[in-house]
Amino acid sequence: MADTILDKPERQRETQTRISVLLPLPFPGPLDYLAPADMVHPGDIVTVPLGRREEIGCVWDTQSAVPADFAPSTEPAIDIKRLRAIRSKQASTPLPQSLRRFIDWLAAYTLTPPGLVLAMAIRAYNAQAPRPHLGWVRGDAALADLRITPARQRVLDSLGNAPRTTSDLAAAADASPAVIRGLAAAGMLREMPIPVSAPFGTPDPNFRTPHLSDDQESVATELRDAVDARKYSATLLEGVTGSGKTEVYLEAVAECLRQGRQIMVLLPEIALSSQWTDRFARRFGVQPAIWHSDLGGKRRHETWRAVSLGQASVVVGARSALFLPFPDLGLIIVDEEHETAFKQEDGVTYHGRDMAVVRARLANAPVVLVSATPSLESLANVESGRYRHLTLHARHGGAVLPEVALVDMRAHPPERGLFLSPVLTEAIDQTLERKEQAMLFLNRRGYAPLTLCRACGYRMECPNCSAWLVEHRARRLLACHHCGHTEPLPDLCPNCQAEGSLVPIGPGIERILEESRARFPDARILVMASDTLGSPQATAEAVRQISHREVDLIIGTQIVAKGWHFPHLTLVGVVDADLGLGGGDLRAAERTVQLLHQVAGRAGRAEAPGRVLLQSYLGEHPVMQALVSNDYRAFMEQEAAQRRPGFWPPYGRLAALIVSATTPEAADALARTIGEHAPQIPGVQILGPAPAPLAILRGRHRRRLLLRTPRNLAVQPILRHWLAGLRTASQERVDIDIDPVSFL
Incomplete structure (x- = not known):
């Protein structure tokens, strides 16, 4: 639906005013158009002519909120006589001012054309809107104008105040659709849109109030007060794994719901959503709105519209949820704020965690960053006074942190051709004998990261990237994890044509699965990796199987390091704890300690104590020492001391x-x-x-x-x-x- 505004003749230009319209295209800024005075306002979605075609755009503000130090220079205004009029105004709620300011801010900060940022905000609006469902109600024609047969009478008797579909009405009246069409042609029936119920239920903040410990209640009170203040604030919520951080920040969500305002919760991986939404439903009685790139077009449009109308109270999603049109955003939560998955590196490059802070500031709302292993950036902001710091020091419900120990691979090497130390395999045996669950972690997909020829030394490389091809033995192919190139696993060396000379070098998760099946033949094994869990539904099913003790041994990549709660998991073995420490990356040590600390945190989250074994050749490395001593803060202080002198981020x-x-x-x-x-x-x-x-x-x-x-x-x-x-x-x-x- 749209209010049509055709191009006006020259003599009518004096009745129109200049407006700025931002288009979802890589222009340096908004374009000027004409529109009738007082008909359109900033935030309105409009259709405008662009060359010989039409484009959807948004009426933009003439005053920018971008700080002057990184705002682009403005172009001189075009003569009003050269401007064209907009075509139409769309029947849509306007984009809120806070979102428009956020788009400008992000574009200027990242040196991105603002139209490309706008495209992320209105992509769902541009999706084909679902057609309304139509039903039948009584028409205006008089009964005397048509012969009423028994079938027609049954149809008329079956009508109610609410419209009914053809199939529903035909079944209720025991009549054919042709009878209904005949009554409609005679004016006895008319079509009317069937009211669509709100796509999301209303969360009840008092549905099931949790029992919090004294420490949890103290932190929850601080977060509720931040919501009550109705102004911007930034809080880092740090808590050891299993300390109940989610239950605590859900109390801030509850307080925001009591105020009738909206909440955005960002998760680094949508795979986390199944367990998180189940926990949310237990607390509030309904599921929240979900937002991520895998949603179908219809659901995306419904969710976007529900958010814009204030019908979606809580949205949990990936970083792209930052661009939803919340009219009354009262709280932003960034869970696992340390995760690098919040950084978008294709297209518009931005960090979801940092932009969530900006979004909150522009919306005048509090933001809470949550992690057991906070990023050095967030800790530096605490140190400088930009963020408040709240801490949960103990696990909830009497659970204790797991014991972490190193397995020196030089002293306890695995058998030739294998990758699990006898120390680790014996620990798994003991865990399985106690009917408890164990996990093996290796952050490497596939069977082997490198395939080479033992005859000539040739290495299988990607033709499109300077990277080795990873063997995926289950699918009998080699794959590049950077560009997606695949090719069949050859029988001959492509270089020397030697037969049977290609050998896998190093372990991938498939190789650990192969070894585990041979070593633990009676164990029920589940693999958790992006290759095996292709959808949120598959992830939810894997979590269900683990929670219901249908699995003995879990083998996973970094997906298992997320915020899962597996109460029967008591042993975690890290196959290659040194992986990730090389390469000269500025953040290599920080990322490794965060990842392994999170993996270790999956163990012993209920009554039974947990144990973590780290297979390493670098036991003296500061990362390994920090993990064994469970002194994350001391490690981060050392990391900060190394970065400050050279002005490396965050300094x-x-x-x-x-x-x-x-x-x-x-x-x-x-x-x-x-x-x-x-x-x-x-x-x-x-x-x-x-x-x-x-x-x-x-x-x-x-x-x-x-x-x-x-x-x-x-x-x-x-x-x-x-x-x-x-x-x-x-x-x-x-x-x-x-x-x-x-x-x-």
């Missing part, structure tokens, strides 16, 4: 420039040109250009430059001035990543 700012081209020569030339024009500013350091660790990705040759500045210098104006006037060929591209997380 300085970083921006990455990723130069890519279809040939290495073009990539080198463009990167060299950019490097030659690097800014010469005191305190600003340019690293590179240099080949990216993944020098070839999806067929494109990649070079990287890194801009580093002290914390008090914004990188946006420096980058904007640096790249001003840069010209690139059609096959060349320069991508900017503000606050990079990955350095591949």
